[in-house]
Amino acid sequence: MDAITFLIALSLAMDSFSVSIARGLAITRTRLFPEALKVGFFFGSFQGLMVFIGWLTGLNIVDFISGYDHWIAFGLLTLIGSRMIYESTKTESTKVVNSSSIFILVILSIATSIDALAVGLSYSLLEITIVTPAIVTGFITFSLSFSGLYIGKRIGRFVEKIGMLGGILLIGLGIKILTEHLGVFI
Numbered sequence: 001m002d003a004i005t006f007l008i009a010l011s012l013a014m015d016s017f018s019v020s021i022a023r024g025l026a027i028t029r030t031r032l033f034p035e036a037l038k039v040g041f042f043f044g045s046f047q048g049l050m051v052f053i054g055w056l057t058g059l060n061i062v063d064f065i066s067g068y069d070h071w072i073a074f075g076l077l078t079l080i081g082s083r084m085i086y087e088s089t090k091t092e093s094t095k096v097v098n099s100s101s102i103f104i105l106v107i108l109s110i111a112t113s114i115d116a117l118a119v120g121l122s123y124s125l126l127e128i129t130i131v132t133p134a135i136v137t138g139f140i141t142f143s144l145s146f147s148g149l150y151i152g153k154r155i156g157r158f159v160e161k162i163g164m165l166g167g168i169l170l171i172g173l174g175i176k177i178l179t180e181h182l183g184v185f186i
Helices: 003-025 032-065 070-088 102-125 129-154 154-180
Strands: none
Touching: 003 070, 003 102, 003 154, 032 102, 032 129, 070 102, 070 129, 070 154, 102 129, 102 154, 129 154
16 A cells, blocks of 8 residues: 555545544444444445445546546546535534434435545546555545544544545645646646
């Protein structure tokens, strides 16, 4: 695993981490461990799966866009990163986050993993093998989501804005990809 794969996985996990912290803020029952396992499993599984699905999608269109794939990767990562920064500045209602139903958990898992779909597409455009990035993304998301419930329960609001860091990392990686393909070094 290289540093780029780790940083991308870490960035993708920030949305799930933030939602997990919010869920931790709302948990009143004493059985935190089973809830943390459930949330970590759902968020981690969806993130890893969406990276893979995005990569598969990209394989089917890579020949059509190979001349400007670095611009697409840059655009997708910048768009995702910007959205993450914007979302981290909004005040969120914890009403949806409070629910522990499987349906709500699936919806939250999908919502927090849409970015992973776009990143998976970028991986295929850059001809990167997907197994390691998908597993690393799933594992890091599981770990951060699991611990996010505990953090939310303990210190909560102090770290709610962590999504901004993930957004900044994704934008930086998008710029790195673009400058490497254009032969410009910053």
